[in-house]
Structures are given as C-alpha cells and as structure tokens.
Amino acid sequence: MKPHVLQLSPILIPSVNERLNALYQVHRFYEQADPEAFLAEQGAHIRGVVSGGHTGIRNELMARLPALQVVAINGVGTDAVDLAYARSRGIHVTATLGALTEDVADLAIGLLIATCRGICAGDRFVREGQWPLHPQPSAIPLARRFSGMRVGIVGMGRVGRAVATRAAAFGCPLAYTDLRAMPDVPHDFVADLRELARRSDALILCAAADQAQGIVNAEVLQALGPGGYLINIARGKLVNEHDLVAALQAGRIAGAGLDVFVDEPHVPPALLAMPNTTLQAHRASATWETRTAMGEMVLASLAQALAGQRPDNSLST
Ligand code: 8YV
Numbered sequence: 510m511k512p513h514v515l516q517l518s519p520i521l522i523p524s525v526n527e528r529l530n531a532l533y534q535v536h537r538f539y540e541q542a543d544p545e546a547f548l549a550e551q552g553a554h555i556r557g558v559v560s561g562g563h564t565g566i567r568n569e570l571m572a573r574l575p576a577l578q579v580v581a582i583n584g585v586g587t588d589a590v591d592l593a594y595a596r597s598r599g600i601h602v603t604a605t606l607g608a609l610t611e612d613v614a615d616l617a618i619g620l621l622i623a624t625c626r627g628i629c630a631g632d633r634f635v636r637e638g639q640w641p642l643h644p645q646p647s648a649i650p651l652a653r654r655f656s657g658m659r660v661g662i663v664g665m666g667r668v669g670r671a672v673a674t675r676a677a678a679f680g681c682p683l684a685y686t687d688l689r690a691m692p693d694v695p696h697d698f699v700a701d702l703r704e705l706a707r708r709s710d711a712l713i714l715c716a717a718a719d720q721a722q723g724i725v726n727a728e729v730l731q732a733l734g735p736g737g738y739l740i741n742i743a744r745g746k747l748v749n750e751h752d753l754v755a756a757l758q759a760g761r762i763a764g765a766g767l768d769v770f771v772d773e774p775h776v777p778p779a780l781l782a783m784p785n786t787t788l789q790a791h792r793a794s795a796t797w798e799t800r801t802a803m804g805e806m807v808l809a810s811l812a813q814a815l816a817g818q819r820p821d822n823s824l825s826t
Pocket of ligand 1: 518560561562563583584585586587609791792793794
C-alpha cells in the first residue's frame with residue numbers, strides 16, 4: 510500500500526505532482542470540504558506532509574497525525590513550523606535549501622530597481638494613455654539611480670550572499686548585519702540594524718524570520734531616512750507593517766519593494782495607492798526552474814524519510 514501524504518499547499522509543477530501521486534496516496538487538505546471529518550478518518554495514516562514555507566504546519570495539526578515522520582517544506586523558510594516540537598517527536602522537517610537562492614536574489618534586485626526607477630509607475634503611465642495627454646518630460650518625476658547605491662543586507666545567508674554578488678556588480682558599496690560577523694564575507698559587518706540602516710541607501714531583508722519578528726520598526730526606518738528604500742523578499746513579519754506604512758506616508762523613507770506581507774494575501778490598503786511602492790504576491794521563487802528544483806527536493810526528502818533514513822535536508826533531526 511502507498512504511504513499516505515497530506516498536502517497543505519499546492520505544487521505547481523505537473524511532473525512533480527505526477528510523481529507524488531504515483532508514489533503516495535496524496536490527500537490535498539486544502540480541498541477537503543470537512544477537514545475535521547477527514548482528520549478523524551485519515552489522520553492516523555498520514556506519514557508525510559508537504560507544505561509551503563509560508564504555510565508550514567501548526568502544532569495542533571501535527572498532533573492529529575500520530576504516524577507523521579516527515580514535514581517536507583516546499584520552500585526555504587521553516588519559521589511556520591515548530592522545529593522543537595517536531596524534534597521532540599522525531600519528525601524530520603526538511604526545506605529546499607539552496608534551490609531558490611538565485612531567483613529570490615534576482616527579485617530583490619528587480620524590486621529595488623523597479624522601485625527607485627519607478628518602472629511600474631512608468632508602465633501605468635504609458636498603459637493608461639497618459640503619455641499623449643502629458644507629453645512634457647516633466648510629467649514624470651526624475652528617478653533615483655541604483656548603480657552605486659549603498660546597500661545594506663539584513664541576513665547574510667545564501668540569499669543575502671547572492672544579493673551581495675548582484676549588487677556588487679552594479680558598483681554598490683555593501684554592508685550587512687546578521688547574528689554575527691562572517692569571516693568569509695568581504696563586506697562590512699554592522700552589528701546594529703539601526704546603524705546599518707543609517708549607513709544604507711537601500712536595506713534588503715534576506716533574514717530568516719524565526720526570531721526576528723518586527724526588527725524593522727519606526728526607528729530603523731527613521732535611520733534609513735527620506736532617501737532610503739526598503740526591500741523585503743524574506744518574510745513580512747520581519748517588518749512592523751504599521752510603522753512602514755506610517756514612514757512611507759510621512760516621506761520618512763523614499764519607497765519600498767515588497768514581495769511578502771504580514772497577513773498574506775492581505776496587503777495594507779494604504780500601500781496600494783502609493784506610487785513609490787512595488788508590490789508582488791510572494792513570487793520570489795516562482796519560476797519554472799526553481800519550483801522544479803524545489804519539487805525534486807521535496808520528493809527526495811519524502812523518499813528518504815519514508816525509507817527510514819534521515820533526509821539530507823532535515824533541519825529538525
Ligand atoms: C515559497 C517561501 O513561495 O521558501 C520559502 O520559504 O516562502 C517561498 O519561496 C513557498 O514556500 C512556496 O511554497
């Protein structure tokens with residue numbers, strides 16, 4: 510009999526879904542009309558869970574799955590899983606480490622350039638037929654140069670380093686903060702986030718959110734200053750969104766490029782009306798290439814765990 514696997518968020522790569530379905534009895538939790546009845550009937554059989562980084566799995570649900578051996582996260586962030594609880598039950602929690610680094614870094618730079626150069630506002634101007642109505646060049650305000658901007662990276666893990674490589678190619682002086690300085694990173698380490706913000710024209714958030722909720726607050730944004738940009742491709746909860754909206758409204762920072770939000774898919778309405786924000790629907794890893802690589806890693810983690818091995822990418826065991 511095929512092992513039972515509970516899927517908490519969809520996978521968008523058909524070949525990965527085909528293999529999941531061929532190897533396992535897959536139950537799509539998000540399609541269950543009566544989740545309670547489903548758990549009562551099937552909960553005891555579930556040996557594997559597949560979820561997304563942002564979705565994770567709540568302890569209450571893990572508690573309903575007594576045979577659970579592995580939670581395979583189709584993503585790199587495990588902040589939505591209680592690793593200590595999983596560890597106490599011997600459950601492997603895996604992530605797709607390394608698979609999405611390049612795409613997430615690409616989007617970080619894309620969001621920064623889009624925001625400081627007003628690319629989306631310019632697109633709307635042309636698309637909405639405003640150009641012939643306002644042909645004078647002054648109809649659109651001059652933008653801000655990206656090349657050479659002082660970039661501060663928050664979190665110098667895989668993604669932070671890939672962002673640094675890209676920004677360096679644009680001639681950007683770089684500094685970073687993390688829990689500690691990293692001897693193999695050739696850029697300035699600044700222990701204090703406020704000080705990093707003060708020294709930066711753009712702050713790019715690349716940190717894990719496990720213990721960093723709300724670290725970008727009013728003081729940090731104040732330090733970033735009226736010429737500064739905030740880019741977030743990590744987790745919405747790193748930012749105090751209320752403080753961010755207030756800072757943008759008051760012109761205390763110049764703009765923000767955001768792929769992630771505190772309460773996805775809900776975006777603070779004030780951000781929607783601002784010309785100096787570039788907004789994405791949590792898409793940093795959403796390419797065919799990366800999602801295929803991620804799906805392969807999910808399949809490998811399930812296979813290893815359900816064969817009784819410790820998966821290569823386990824973060825809990
Ligand atoms: C994915 C993410 O969009 O890796 C993560 O932690 O949040 C994203 O890259 C998500 O996990 C897709 O399921």
